[in-house]
Amino acid sequence: xxxxxxxxxxxxxxxxxxxxxxxxxxxxxxxxxxxxxxxxxxxxxxxxxxxxxxxxxxxxxxxxxxxxxxxxxxxxxxxxxxxxxxxxxxxxxxxxxxxxxxxxxxxxxxxxxxxxxxxxxxxxxxxxxxxxxxxxxxxxxxxxxxxxxxxxxxxxxxxxxxxxxxxxxxxxxxxxxxxxxxxxxxxxxxxxxxxxxxxxxxxxxxxxxxxxxxxxxxxxxxxxxxxxxxxx
Amino acid sequence: xxxxxxxxxxxxxxxxxxxxxxxxxxxxxxxxxxxxxxxxxxxxxxxxxxxxxxxxxxxxxxxxxxxxxxxxxxxxxxxxxxxxxxxxxxxxxxxxxxxxxxxxxxxxxxxxxxxxxxxxxxxxxxxxxxxxxxxxxxxxxxxxxxxxxxxxxxxxxxxxxxxxxxxxxxxxxxxxxxxxxxxxxxxxxxxxxxxxxxxxxxxxxxxxxxxxxxxxxxxxxxxxxxxxxxxxxxxxxxxxxxxxxxxxxxxxxxxxxxxxxxxxxxx
Numbered sequence: 001x002x003x004x005x006x007x008x009x010x011x012x013x014x015x016x017x018x019x020x021x022x023x024x025x026x027x028x029x030x031x032x033x034x035x036x037x038x039x040x041x042x043x044x045x046x047x048x049x050x051x052x053x054x055x056x057x058x059x060x061x062x063x064x065x066x067x068x069x070x071x072x073x074x075x076x077x078x079x080x081x082x083x084x085x086x087x088x089x090x091x092x093x094x095x096x097x098x099x100x101x102x103x104x105x106x107x108x109x110x111x112x113x114x115x116x117x118x119x120x121x122x123x124x125x126x127x128x129x130x131x132x133x134x135x136x137x138x139x140x141x142x143x144x145x146x147x148x149x150x151x152x153x154x155x156x157x158x159x160x161x162x163x164x165x166x167x168x169x170x171x172x173x174x175x176x177x178x179x180x181x182x183x184x185x186x187x188x189x190x191x192x193x194x195x196x197x198x199x200x201x202x203x204x205x206x207x208x209x210x211x212x213x214x215x216x217x218x219x220x221x222x223x224x225x226x227x228x229x230x231x232x
Numbered sequence: 233x234x235x236x237x238x239x240x241x242x243x244x245x246x247x248x249x250x251x252x253x254x255x256x257x258x259x260x261x262x263x264x265x266x267x268x269x270x271x272x273x274x275x276x277x278x279x280x281x282x283x284x285x286x287x288x289x290x291x292x293x294x295x296x297x298x299x300x301x302x303x304x305x306x307x308x309x310x311x312x313x314x315x316x317x318x319x320x321x322x323x324x325x326x327x328x329x330x331x332x333x334x335x336x337x338x339x340x341x342x343x344x345x346x347x348x349x350x351x352x353x354x355x356x357x358x359x360x361x362x363x364x365x366x367x368x369x370x371x372x373x374x375x376x377x378x379x380x381x382x383x384x385x386x387x388x389x390x391x392x393x394x395x396x397x398x399x400x401x402x403x404x405x406x407x408x409x410x411x412x413x414x415x416x417x418x419x420x421x422x423x424x425x426x427x428x429x430x431x432x433x434x435x436x437x438x439x440x441x442x443x444x445x446x447x448x449x450x451x452x453x454x455x456x457x458x459x460x461x462x463x464x465x466x467x468x469x470x471x472x473x474x475x476x477x478x479x480x481x482x483x484x485x486x487x488x489x490x491x492x493x494x495x496x497x498x499x
Binding site for chain 2: 070073
């Protein structure tokens with residue numbers, strides 16, 4: 001196993017508010033990591049910094065020993081919580097665009113998954129329903145052979161059947177020498193998928209352990225532990 | 233990577249402005265047909281109304297192209313950098329320089345296309361038209377007068393350099409304003425507007441210094457109704473303006489690059 005992600009004294013502030021507070025984290029390859037925490041705990045901020053969309057105030061992030069920049073972005077496959085693709089483009093054009101921009105993109109995999117969804121490649125992105133748009137974004141993201149997959153709320157706002165599809169797609173398509181980071185509130189849905197759990201509170205990791213350890217040592221599910229730790 | 237970025241930026245930008253291009257060409261043809269109709273059939277209510285409509289359509293299309301190109305560029309730059317699409321474009325494996333250069337070059341393609349379509353529209357309107365032929369003859373007479381006081385080549389070179397300059401200057405301003413607008417956090421658009429005002433103040437200040445410095449090199453006594461001195465002043469002001477403009481563009485680029493690499497804040 002190799003270390004795919006390393007953060008050292010990572011801090012991000014928005015004005016007087018600290019979103020990520022002196023975070024030290026190391027994630028190895030071959031894991032699906034659930035990044036869990038209440039609203040405002042810093043999950044999205046951390047994912048955006050790994051993806052190069054936010055600049056930290058201090059500290060360092062290394063993706064496979066590379067600083068955040070052009071080289072690290074080639075290793076990170078990012079799925080934002082919003083629709084970020086040009087909505088005027090057709091699905092087929094989006095696949096071509098991903099192939100153009102990312103050397104590790106597997107277009108055959110993408111076409112196969114799109115075929116499973118029975119989507120017309122000539123349809124524009126904006127003509128799709130919200131759920132289908134999320135699925136297309138996910139397919140494009142997971143069709144890359146990346147070192148780190150950062151999925152920000154991939155199952156929020158879609159129906160349960162779509163959630164199952166999304167989680168199945170994640171499990172079936174990530175590379176085994178990569179790390180998948182999933183940020184979500186829907187813990188029950190992802191509990192069966194994740195290997196490791198990171199509880200984030202006020203920008204700090206308060207728990208970093210495997211799902212098996214939680215079940216064996218604490219004799220409870222991740223969802224139950226989350227409710228206990230973050231009880232209001 | 234740069235080539236690919238340019239390809240997709242040009243593709244995206246052309247979507248915004250292409251309808252205005254079509255409108256301009258169609259309205260030019262429409263106006264030309266109406267002028268011919270009026271010349272052949274004579275004036276009546278129908279030809280006057282059609283003529284009026286076609287003139288309005290043509291003017292609207294000219295305004296749409298000239299202003300629309302700038303607006304389209306500003307909207308696209310914002311959306312693809314700090315808007316929702318920024319979540320995609322900013323996560324691409326591209327350096328800040330590649331990203332900025334792509335935006336600048338694709339913007340230049342947009343501006344050049346707007347100029348070419350405008351020229352084509354005018355040609356459609358004026359080719360083989362006696363009224364326009366007289367106008368072109370008048371312009372040629374003015375050109376001959378200008379060439380008496382300064383070499384024609386120099387004027388052409390100045391115009392070409394200024395033309396090329398103007399194809400790129402807007403993109404630098406937009407990049408500077410939008411990226412430095414992030415300083416105001418969630419009020420990015422207000423921040424961009426304020427950055428524009430600051431930039432105008434800086435450019436105005438250096439523009440005044442350039443003007444005074446240039447006037448200082450001219451013999452004021454010989455200036456009074458002296459075509460040569462006037463041509464000299466024009467050339468020196470153009471040169472001074474280009475130097476100041478180039479320095480400003482470099483400043484705008486490096487500030488934009490700084491914000492893109494060190495202060496990017498896609499909230």
